[in-house]
Amino acid sequence: MNRLPIVLAAVSLAVFVGACDKAERWHSPFEGTPGATSQTKPSGPAAPAPITVDPARFAAFGAVPARMDDAAHPTSAAKVALGKTLYFDTRLSKNHDLSCNSCHDLARYGVDLEKTSSGHKGQRGTRNSPTVFFAAGHFVQFWDGRAADVEAQALGPVRNPVEMAMESDKAVVEVLSSMKEYEAAFKAAFPDDKKPVSFTNMGIAIGAFERTLVTGPSKWDRFVAGDGKALDDVEKQGFNLFYETGCISCHNGPYFGGNSYRKLGDKKPWPDQADLGRFAVTKIEADKQFFKVPSLRNVAKTGPWFHDGSVATLEDAVTKMASFQLGKELTPADAKAIVRFLETLTGTLPTIAPPVLPKSTDKTPKPSAK
Numbered sequence: 001m002n003r004l005p006i007v008l009a010a011v012s013l014a015v016f017v018g019a020c021d022k023a024e025r026w027h028s029p030f031e032g033t034p035g036a037t038s039q040t041k042p043s044g045p046a047a048p049a050p051i052t053v054d055p056a057r058f059a060a061f062g063a064v065p066a067r068m069d070d071a072a073h074p075t076s077a078a079k080v081a082l083g084k085t086l087y088f089d090t091r092l093s094k095n096h097d098l099s100c101n102s103c104h105d106l107a108r109y110g111v112d113l114e115k116t117s118s119g120h121k122g123q124r125g126t127r128n129s130p131t132v133f134f135a136a137g138h139f140v141q142f143w144d145g146r147a148a149d150v151e152a153q154a155l156g157p158v159r160n161p162v163e164m165a166m167e168s169d170k171a172v173v174e175v176l177s178s179m180k181e182y183e184a185a186f187k188a189a190f191p192d193d194k195k196p197v198s199f200t201n202m203g204i205a206i207g208a209f210e211r212t213l214v215t216g217p218s219k220w221d222r223f224v225a226g227d228g229k230a231l232d233d234v235e236k237q238g239f240n241l242f243y244e245t246g247c248i249s250c251h252n253g254p255y256f257g258g259n260s261y262r263k264l265g266d267k268k269p270w271p272d273q274a275d276l277g278r279f280a281v282t283k284i285e286a287d288k289q290f291f292k293v294p295s296l297r298n299v300a301k302t303g304p305w306f307h308d309g310s311v312a313t314l315e316d317a318v319t320k321m322a323s324f325q326l327g328k329e330l331t332p333a334d335a336k337a338i339v340r341f342l343e344t345l346t347g348t349l350p351t352i353a354p355p356v357l358p359k360s361t362d363k364t365p366k367p368s369a370k
C-alpha cells in the first residue's frame with residue numbers, strides 16, 4: 001500500500017468512505033476489511049490467506065457503454081448499416097484488395113496480429129494496427145492523436161499511400177457513385193444532404209458503425225458486477241499489483257486507457273526513439289515520445305504490442321511498462337500475475353457477419369496494382 005501514489009491514495013480514500021456500506025452488500029471476496037489486500041504469496045506449506053480486492057478500487061475504471069454514441073455525431077440504423085458495408089468493401093482501396101477489415105479484422109478482436117500492417121502493394125507502415133473495438137470511446141484517434149474522432153479517422157487510411165492508397169477524394173466518390181445500391185444507402189443515411197454520396201459522409205457512416213463496436217462482458221466486468229468467483233486468486237492478486245504498482249495512473253477509466261497522452265519512457269528513455277509520437281503532430285518539444293495511452297480492454301488478443309509492435313509477449317510488455325514508466329522492476333511472478341489480470345479484460349467477441357456488397361458495374365473503376 002505504501003507504494004500507492006499519493007493522489008490515488010487520496011482518491012481511493014475518498015471513494016472508500018462513500019463505499020463502506022456498499023461493501024457490506026457485496027458477497028465474497030469483498031467481505032473482510034475493506035482496503036486490506038493480502039500480501040501472501042501462494043507458495044509455501046501454509047494455506048494462503050484468500051486474496052481480496054477492495055471494491056473502492058473499482059471507482060478508477062467504471063463500466064463500458066453498450067455503444068459509444070455521441071450527441072455531436074447523430075447516428076441512425078441506416079448510417080450504421082452503410083458504415084458496416086463500407087468497412088468491408090475492398091473497392092475503397094486502389095487495388096481492390098484491402099478493406100478496413102483487412103487490418104482490423106472484426107473476427108480477430110479488431111487487429112491483424114502483425115508487427116506493422118501490410119498495405120497497398122504489401123508496403124509496411126511503421127505502426128502497429130490498434131483494435132477498433134472500443135476505439136470510438138477514446139478521447140482522440142491514432143497513436144499520436146492526429147484525428148479527433150472515428151468519423152475523421154476513417155478518411156485517413158483510404159487516402160494513405162501505404163494503406164488503401166486511393167489517389168483522391170474524388171476517386172473514392174467515383175467508386176461509390178458507380179453502384180445504385182450505394183447511391184440509395186447514402187441517401188437513406190443522409191436524407192437531408194443535397195449530395196449524399198461524399199468522401200466526408202463515407203467517414204461519418206464508417207464512424208457510426210465503429211461506435212457500435214464493443215465486446216461483451218469480460219471476467220473483470222462480471223467480477224465488478226458482483227460475481228466474486230469470476231476471478232481466481234492470481235487474477236485478483238494481478239489486479240492488486242496493477243493498482244498498487246501504479247499502472248492505473250495512466251491506464252484508468254472504463255477502457256483502462258484511451259483518455260490521455262503520456263510519455264513512453266517516463267522514468268527512463270525508451271530504447272526506440274525513431275517514432276516521436278505526438279511531436280510529429282504538434283512540433284512542440286515537450287511532446288516528444290508522447291503517445292496516446294492505449295486501452296487495455298482485450299489487450300491479450302491484440303499483440304504484438306506497442307506503437308511499433310516491437311514486443312512479442314504480454315509479460316515482456318508488462319515488465320517493460322513497470323520499468324520504463326514507473327521505475328519499478330517486477331519479479332517474473334508479479335509480471336505473470338498482472339498478465340493473468342489483463343487476460344480477464346478480454347470480452348466476448350460479437351459475431352459480425354460480413355455484409356453482402358453491392359455488385360460492381362461497368363462504371364466502377366478497375367483495380368490498379370500500380
Ligand code: HEC
Binds near residue numbers: 104135142143206
Ligand atoms: C493497411 C492496414 C490498415 C487499413 C487498411 C486500415 N487501417 Fe486503421 N490503422 C492501421 C494502423 C497501422 C493504425 C495506427 C496508425 C497510427 O496511429 O498512426 C490504424 C489506426 C486506426 C484507428 C485508431 C484506433 C486508435 O486506438 O487510435 C482506427 C479507429 C482505425 N484505424 C480504423 C480504420 C478504418 C475505419 C479503416 C478503413 C477505412 C482502416 N482503419 C483501415 C492500419 C490500417
Ligand code: HEC
Binds near residue numbers: 250318
Ligand atoms: C506514465 C504512464 C503509463 C504507466 C504508469 C503505464 N503505462 Fe502502459 N502504456 C502507456 C503508454 C503511453 C503506452 C503506449 C506506448 C506506445 O507508444 O507504444 C502504454 C502501453 C501499454 C501496453 C501495450 C498496449 C498495446 O496495445 O500495445 C500495455 C500492455 C501496458 N501499457 C500495460 C501497462 C502496465 C501493466 C503498467 C503497470 C506496470 C503500465 N502499463 C503503466 C503509459 C503508461
